[in-house]
Amino acid sequence: MGRKPRLRRGFSEADNDEDGDRLVVQVRDKQGLVLLHSNHAPSSPLSLIPVPGFTENKGWRIYTEAAVSGTIFIQIAELESRRDEETLEAAFGFLLPLVLLTPLAAIVCWLILERSLRPVLTLRSEIAGRHGDNLASIRTEDLPLELAAIAKSVNSLMRRLGMALSAEREFTANAAHELRTPIAGALAQAERLLAEAPDLNVGNRARQIRASLANLAGLSEKLMQLARADAGVAAASQPVDLGSVAALVVEEFGRSAGQGEIDLVRPSKDAPMVEIDQDALAIVIRNLVENAVRHGASGKPVKISIGKDASLRIINECG
Template sequence: MLISSLRRRLFTGLTIFIVGMALAAGYLAYRWAFDEAMELQDAILLQVGSLAARNHLSTTLPSEGNIDGEAQVVIEEIKPGAAAAPRGNPVSQLPSDLPDGFQTVTRGGTQWRILVRTRSDGSRVAVGQPTANRDEVAQDSALRTIVPLGILVPCLMVLIAVVVDRSLRPLSRLARHLDAKQSDHLEKLLTEGIPTELLPFVASINRLLERIAMMFDKQRRFVADAAHELRTPITALVVQAENLEQADLSKDGRDRLNSLKTGIRRTGHLLEQLLALARYDNDVSGGNPQGEFDRVLKEVVADLLPAAQDRSIDLGFARIEPVSVRVEPVALTVLARNLLDNALRHTSSDGRVDVSLFAENEFVVFTVEDTGSGIPDADLDRIFEPFFRGSHSRGEGTGLGLSIVRRIVEQCYGSIRLQNKPTAEGSGLRATVCFPRK
């Protein structure tokens, strides 16, 4: 997903930058603290060397109290003519030719940092410390310097993750809002609470939605105008077909006339469905009075009952309650008739179609159950598409009935669900429509 990818890129980029800067800063801080510790220890040697030169000190300074052994300083006289140190104290018997000042010497396999000073009487003294001890002290001091930095970096990464997540939440909300939009609801996106950086993006989306809405509107007008204009010639064909029935026709001519009437009837039904589809693409819920759904449903069932009896289909109510919804009666009639017609068309002879209407909590529930073959799982995702009749279509359906039902339900802020009945209940389809009661 784009959002998570952008979040990951920002976090990864900032992590690399901050970790890199932290490593560079840590290295510099470590070197600075290490050098400072070395300079401090050299300063101590300078002070001790000055005292030893003035007071003729010549011994290892006593360790009193809790003085760390690593801080011990050794003071030795340099005797003229000395060349090598015997086993024992490696600073003893230092070569007499050592120059004054700081230097590093190796005695007995151990490196020493020593300071050589010459007194006014020509005698010489050396003060020193093992470099291993000095390095350990300097390293401890340097590590203590970068420890806060090591603690700060993880905390900073957590803070960055929180900031990045919060900064991208408006974009995530925008994506969820777009995903939740129904295909026929093309209202512009609100710009309130949108970060300034996203406003051009939202404005572009709004312009795109406006162009799509105009295209849909032109398509609806074209379909409605075309269907309306075709009603007149279709009506004329119906009249001519009825006139031909009065003529003396042969059996072959009569069969051809019946085929013609079937085609005309199917074309007329398609035009009526197209007009209904164009009409219910517009809002049918705004300002509508409460419609008596139970009365409308009884009338539709009564109209379809003769056709159901002709095919020996048991059409009736499993449950019906007096309920009203804020939908115009014509829309309720179209919705109920299309669902019942679809159920009857896909139910075999001697089958059953049960209708229920009742109130449940804050909703009005309308269900139609049949004993037909149901809908193949592969067709469930497309069953509401206009002109899609499915792989097991029957009769003279146009593929627009369920699409019209969905338009009416969505415009009235309801919901519709089609599902095959569980195997334990036998084959068939259950259509469930829910409307808010107010």
């Protein structure tokens, strides 16, 4: 016959049981006496009366389950301090990777956004670079479909704008050109009338007509110059000294009687250079100075100021 098994007051756990130091077990009868307990469990009862479910007593968190028709109770308990320690360890184990991965995730997201928005920035810079002198079409081959549609709309708008500007320039040039011949003929007739008129009153009127026609001829010439500048003829491959051209204009005004005083202020060193035809630049400066003299206060000087950044300022005093 085999030997009769004996009850043991304690039962051991395997050495590799990770819960052996954390959870303890007691087996009790319905009177509350401890029949069996694990190695790390106290020999005294964990609670006064075993009640199924979760309870707390003397720093223990206890779960009780009834068995054998309520005559045996199995209790599994854990110290609350150990429970809090495990909670902190779990929280730390969760937060540490989160803290380390958050900056990395932010950098990755920034790189992805920067790469995704690069076509938008390219399209923006292309549109910003378009102006009256640059109406070239925007390349759409390297753009996403959504942005390519926007670029095509901008190209269509620039084509219509280019046609409108071309029509305006052609009209200005043609109008000025067509006006030159009749104005010249009328001016010649006024000169002849002035030479042949014996009456003083008729001569005065002829001189007024001649002065009006001369002003109209000057306006026509300015329209031609404007059309020439708008067409890009004024552009030059070699830069010219802005201060020297302004000095020539001032010298020309000084030789003309009744033009008023003109002061020129320009840098003594590092002459500012501009890429524009010298004659066209002189025409622009002269027109600006003429307007300043005509609309400025009588007897007050006109000041021409040239900055080191090639900026040109013409200042007059209003009456």
